[in-house]
Amino acid sequence: MTSRIQYRGEAILLLKKTLTLTVSSFVVLSSTCNAQTLDQQISSLLAQGSAGFCSQMVDDSLYILNPAINARQPINFGPQLASLCQRPPLPPVCENPPCAFPPPPSGGGVGGIGQTPFSGSASSTLGQADQFVKKRRLKTGKDEDKNAPIGGGSGDDAELSIASKINLFFNTDYRELDRRQTVFEPGYNSNQKGFNLGADVMPVDWLVTGLAFNYSHWRGDQLNGGGFETDSYGPTIFASLFPWQGFFADLSFQYTRKEGSNSNQRNYVREDNARFGGAVAGSPSADQYEGNLTTGYDYSIGGFTIGPRATARYRHVGMGSYTELGNSGLELRFLQDQFTSVQTSIGAQASFAIATSWGVLVPQLNADWTHEYDNGQRLIFVQFAQDNRAIPTTFGFQTDRPDRDFFHLGTGLVAVLPNGLQAFANFETLLGNAYFDNYVGTVGIRLGL
Numbered sequence: 001m002t003s004r005i006q007y008r009g010e011a012i013l014l015l016k017k018t019l020t021l022t023v024s025s026f027v028v029l030s031s032t033c034n035a036q037t038l039d040q041q042i043s044s045l046l047a048q049g050s051a052g053f054c055s056q057m058v059d060d061s062l063y064i065l066n067p068a069i070n071a072r073q074p075i076n077f078g079p080q081l082a083s084l085c086q087r088p089p090l091p092p093v094c095e096n097p098p099c100a101f102p103p104p105p106s107g108g109g110v111g112g113i114g115q116t117p118f119s120g121s122a123s124s125t126l127g128q129a130d131q132f133v134k135k136r137r138l139k140t141g142k143d144e145d146k147n148a149p150i151g152g153g154s155g156d157d158a159e160l161s162i163a164s165k166i167n168l169f170f171n172t173d174y175r176e177l178d179r180r181q182t183v184f185e186p187g188y189n190s191n192q193k194g195f196n197l198g199a200d201v202m203p204v205d206w207l208v209t210g211l212a213f214n215y216s217h218w219r220g221d222q223l224n225g226g227g228f229e230t231d232s233y234g235p236t237i238f239a240s241l242f243p244w245q246g247f248f249a250d251l252s253f254q255y256t257r258k259e260g261s262n263s264n265q266r267n268y269v270r271e272d273n274a275r276f277g278g279a280v281a282g283s284p285s286a287d288q289y290e291g292n293l294t295t296g297y298d299y300s301i302g303g304f305t306i307g308p309r310a311t312a313r314y315r316h317v318g319m320g321s322y323t324e325l326g327n328s329g330l331e332l333r334f335l336q337d338q339f340t341s342v343q344t345s346i347g348a349q350a351s352f353a354i355a356t357s358w359g360v361l362v363p364q365l366n367a368d369w370t371h372e373y374d375n376g377q378r379l380i381f382v383q384f385a386q387d388n389r390a391i392p393t394t395f396g397f398q399t400d401r402p403d404r405d406f407f408h409l410g411t412g413l414v415a416v417l418p419n420g421l422q423a424f425a426n427f428e429t430l431l432g433n434a435y436f437d438n439y440v441g442t443v444g445i446r447l448g449l
Helices: 038-046 079-084 125-139
Strands: 062-068 072-076 165-177 189-203 207-222 226-239 247-269 276-281 283-295 299-301 304-319 333-335 339-352 359-374 381-382 394-398 407-418 419-433 437-449
Touching: 038 247, 038 394, 072 079, 079 299, 189 226, 207 247, 304 359, 339 407
Parallel strands: none
Antiparallel strands: 062 072, 165 189, 165 437, 189 207, 207 226, 226 247, 247 276, 247 283, 283 304, 299 304, 304 339, 333 381, 339 359, 359 407, 381 394, 407 419, 419 437
């Protein structure tokens, strides 16, 4: 029974935020450039144009002289970002000697200290950044996924039948999840450890309902350096219905809170060969809501049982805004984001009961094909953390287009023992996914009271 309340192949929820961004789509609102990596995007924004460095991001008129370094820096930029965008002083105005530098704008200063907020792009297309993001976000309820596959087993498919009115269960799992490096997203090697603890009751012969608590810790190392960690926890409510012999329907709802941390190195080489960069770190978070409906029918021939399975899954993830920490000037401020995933799985499960003197052993085999409908390729919007203007420049990076079709293959063993005790072990692997390799092992017990 436990398997019918578990979630197959936990999705990658904070990937775009937990991992350092190495690629992007250049979507500064006034630009017509094609998709680029994040490094290329930063290079474009900080590059030297006709008016000097960062001319695409801030107008030349909103620079002010910093006498300490004899250079002009943008108003309302943090110190490191201002230094990346600094320009030489303007030539003196000599209409009426003695010569003098032009006076600063009213309320002037350096680096946004004591300033009225100015926006160098207030009258440009860039000045509409926040309105664009709001409109864009209304159209973005799609994604993922971000990209992670949902699917296949957490070991609970090992349940046979409900013999007790009240049952306690506990299972723990270990997962190896590796992602391949792509143009749009970084690769990584990761592992996840977690557990589920819960209880269910059988108020009538055709219904089981219960509550479980889930926790997992996910950590990984990126192939290009840096790493991430995520803690996930929350409740699950579930019900299983057996309206007639052989048929079942399982329904579950889950809320998960995800809190993560990441660290990496972000570097940039300007066209004058000046090198900038440093360590960056962030603390992303997300709220996930998920619902699952699984139905199936079991045909028994002696000790052999086989039957079809069909599952529909809905998941919505809302990610909060957060700002990276560091002192390079290249830290980013992530805006709020969301995505929705809708999947179906069609497969079958087979098992064979072997009676012994001390109980019943049931080896089993299951497989399914999963299709993703809603989640798609998305743009994630960010700003420079040290861009302190009233309307900062907003730009974005692009995620991978999720794999629409993949498979799961699993095997397991259940031991039904005296006194209402069951123990099980399961193993599952992901097949045919363009981005992920996933291996999951689960062990658990169930005790009827």
